[in-house]
Amino acid sequence: MxxxxxxxxxxxxxxxxxxxxxxxxxxxxxxxxxxxxxxxxxxxxxxxxxxxxxxxxxxxxxxxxxxxxxxxxxxxxxxxxxxxxxxxxxxxxxxxxxxxxDDGHHHHLVCRKCSLVVEIDECFPADIEAEIGRRHGFTQVSHRLEFFGLCSRCQVAPKPVV
Amino acid sequence: MxxxxxxxxxxxxxxxxxxxxxxxxxxxxxxxxxxxxxxxxxxxxxxxxxxxxxxxxxxxxxxxxxxxxxxxxxxxxxxxxxxxxxxxxxxxxxxxxxxxxDDGHHHHLVCRKCSLVVEIDECFPADIEAEIGRRHGFTQVSHRLEFFGLCSRCQVAPKPVV
DNA sequence: CATGGCGTTGCAAACGGATTGCACTGAGCG
DNA sequence: CGCTCAGTGCAATCCGTTTGCAACGCCATG
Incomplete structure (x- = not known):
């Protein structure tokens, strides 16, 4: 094989x-x-x-x-x-x-049914990380952010299309 | 046992x-x-x-x-x-x-070393989800967001304190 | 162009989180 | 106070990932 x-x-x-x-x-x-x-x-x-x-x-x-x-x-x-x-x-x-x-920083929008993945531009105001860190005594704060939803295909078709 | x-x-x-x-x-x-x-x-x-x-x-x-x-x-x-x-x-x-x-919606700040977890208030403007969904043809959009960093303890101590 | 060291590979076993099949138990309804 | 089915213990199983080991081959060096 x-x-x-x-x-x-x-x-x-x-x-x-x-x-x-x-x-x-x-x-x-x-x-x-x-x-x-x-x-x-x-x-x-x-x-x-x-x-x-x-x-x-x-x-x-x-x-x-x-x-x-x-x-x-x-x-x-x-x-x-x-x-x-x-x-x-x-x-x-x-x-x-x-x-x-490239630091590769971007996020994804993932379909809950068929797992289709779309790249997303939206992100955080960068200073929020620092602010959150300062407030809780953390340093080197990064984040992970993903969106989940139903893609256009899966909204109509009841069955997942892989 | x-x-x-x-x-x-x-x-x-x-x-x-x-x-x-x-x-x-x-x-x-x-x-x-x-x-x-x-x-x-x-x-x-x-x-x-x-x-x-x-x-x-x-x-x-x-x-x-x-x-x-x-x-x-x-x-x-x-x-x-x-x-x-x-x-x-x-x-x-x-x-x-x-x-x-309670819908329980909140996020966490997690220490990369000792896995200490702190609850976070910050979140997204709610309309961003809808906006992202609309832009990509998705519905029922939710998100998952976690922050990672080094907690105050682990910044000084090189060894994780569990 | 030959050589040797060490990074890499195949294979199989192991690992860890999570799930499941099955027989038994017990919660809570009448 | 019984009956029934959700819940449980136990062991096997699943699935993604890692790892130990011997063989291999990339490539720096001569």
Whole structure:
């Protein structure tokens, strides 16, 4: 079913432009540019909505690797700030590609039925965090904010459309 | 270690005032007033911070019951709007007692190190939800908002104080 | 272009929170 | 005071995620 990772004959084909920059960032962390690593980043590059480990694993084509490797890599990539982790509240971690220099701060509007995810611009007045922190003696305050609702499709269709 | 639930000799002792009201709401749902049920509500009544299933189970004294029963009861109680479920992002569900008529809408400020939880008043202008929904074709929009930071204790102490 | 170290991978086992099937118990109605 | 069905204990199970270990392979260095 799965095949060993060392066997792909064109290891760099999927990486298009950001190879240099990517290589740079990987090297800085004493990280290696492996087949699975590239393939995972490539899957994220092709999707706009946050993807779960399992979804990413399923989307890997012939470059597939073990699910555990997907987990490990996403943890690593998050550490390196190449991806951002989202918690949509269903107990499944999802990830988005993070652009260079981008702090990736935005929120999501999630459909309760079909889990459709829309990116949201709205956010807090930034000073509220500091204010809240000061009021309660906290520092380094950040926040997590997600909206939930019923998307237009699920309002009419009683059955979820995945 | 655990003892059967039927053995407590004073089944109603812990319930103080809200027995009538509680009984009312339980009866309406064709629910029974059992020992574990009372004990769980009582534990929540004695705490202000949200508690996990495991914490609640540990806090049950001689009224203890099976952990599975704690899970089942909290699901039931949430359904009945007697408690509110919080997701603090660590993959563990936590619960707070919900007062009669209270919609329980508020948010938390959580310490990243020691998991201290403080209740927060700040929230969104209510119309933002509707606005966001309208803009993206969603209805019934709600939100989840949590703040994370370093509490005053953990700012000085490098080690978490649980 | 060969070599070696260490970061990475596959595989399987384990982990932790949560759920569930089943037989038994007991709350509360008539 | 019985009957009935919600509730319970117990153990098995589920699912997302992590981890131990041996083999592998990326890549800095010679």
């Amino acid at each position: 799965k095949q060993p990772c060392g066997q792909h004959s064109h290891p760099h084909r999927l990486i298009q432009q950001p190879l240099t920059e990517l290589t740079e960032r990987l090297r800085q962390g004493a990280r290696k540019i492996t087949g699975p690593r590239q393939a995972i980043l490539d899957v994220l590059r092709r999707h706009q909505s946050p993807l779960s480990n399992k979804e990413i694993h399923a989307a890997l084509g012939k470059e597939s690797c073990d699910l555990a490797t997907v987990y490990r890599n996403l943890n690593t990539l998050e550490e390196m700030r190449l991806v951002r982790r989202f918690d949509l509240g269903d107990g499944v971690a999802r990830f988005e590609l993070l652009a260079e220099g | 655990k003892q059967p639930c039927g053995q407590h000799s004073h089944p109603h002792r812990l319930i103080q005032q809200p027995l009538t009201e509680l009984t009312e709401r339980l009866r309406q749902g064709a629910r029974k007033i059992t020992g574990p049920r009372q004990a769980i509500l009582d534990v929540l009544r004695r705490h202000q911070s949200p508690l996990s299933n495991k914490e609640i189970h540990a806090a049950l004294g001689k009224e203890s019951c099976d952990l599975a029963t704690v899970y089942r009861n909290l699901n039931t109680l949430e359904e009945m709007r007697l408690v509110r479920r919080f997701d603090l992002g660590d993959g563990v569900a936590r619960f707070e007692l919900l007062a009669e008529g």
